Amino acid sequence: MKILIAPDSFKGSLDALNTAKSIEKGILTVDDTVQSTLLPMADGGEGTMINLVQATEGDVVSVQSIDPLGRPMMAEYGITGDGKTAIVELATSSGIDLLKIEELNPLITTSFGSGLLIKHALESGIKHFIICLGGSATNDAGVGLLQALGYQFFDDKGHELLYGGQYLNDLSTIDDSQVLPQLKDAHFEIACDVKNPFIGEQGASYIFGPQKGATPEMVKQLDQSLEHFANIIKKEKGIAIHQLEGAGAAGGAAGGMIALLNAALKQGIELVSDFVNLKTLIENEQFDYIFTGEGKVDGQTAGGKVISGLCQLASKYQIPVIALVGGVEKDLHKLYEQGLTAAFSITNGPMTLDKAMTETEILLEQQAEQIYRILSIK
Structure with missing residues (x-):
């Protein structure tokens, strides 16, 4: 048997x-x-990192990072057994479980800490990434993550944007001249099981903002900020993420990564199944x-x-x-x-x-x- x-x-x-x-x-x-x-299997949500590490007999790497409010912390990402793929969960450094209920505030929370994990893996020679989006505390379109990788986001006075979704409405230009050179050869796959668009009543802010601490007024403000961000992306990169299916995942982090990291969005279970060659097995x-x-x-x-x-x-x-x-x-x-x-x-x-x-x-x-x-x- x-x-x-x-x-x-x-x-x-x-x-x-x-x-x-x-x-x-x-x-x-x-x-x-x-x-x-x-x-060991996973569907792309929380727990996917350790499950894929176990399935491939890989390793877990600890890195100095920050939490969603910018406080120092140690966080982990996984490297598969062949040493070629890094698995990063946003929840590890940008997760809602890292904050007390009274600390939840998507106007100011950032995904920068998750970017630090990616940066460490890139500088260690990793070129393939699986990014798991579940459980984030952020609504910043992944801008914090991208800032950690060298992207610069400026307002119309030339000041770099502060952390948090509220500041996206001040965005004027995006500068990629300082991005990590390793990004050129990197390939990102996003494990995502939601189909919500970037903006609108079914988008990131309206659907997921309240569980991250957003009041009705904050939801409107965040949605306007994401719409402005999407308009700048369309103007500078020629990519329309406004109504893109799945772009609203993790407070719009999926949309930001699709636009600026050329990330591929995949259903979590399909991504994991393909990665462990389940069909062939x-x-x-x-x-x-x-x-x-x-x-x-x-x-x-x-x-x-x-x-x-x-x-x-x-x-x-x-x-x-x-x-x-x-x-x-x-x-x-x-x-x-x-x-x-x-x-x-x-x-x-x-x-x-x-x-x-x-x-x-x-x-x-x-x-x-x-x-x-x-x-x-x-």
């Missing part, structure tokens, strides 16, 4: 590699002759089953999460997919249509969320064992 074990992490409880190991342990309890392949190994999992499965999971991506690929090869999750919520008919065979909650009785998160490892092992006992019936 050949089994692929390819879960996402159980956020706040267990990373993807140890999730896979727990599932494997349960299966091997029943049959130690099973040939299992462990492949499935084609070559001819697995009998695929086990996957993540914190919970619900009606939204079919929209681009790890389980959804695996199901759609496995269905082409008629491989059953079994998901072990913390909780099963709502109707899963879309996942069944995509190829999911069954989803099982790992909880084995009434328990608090804290208890379930504390015991995730053993619960995964126990449930995997019981499932495989059924599968192994002759």
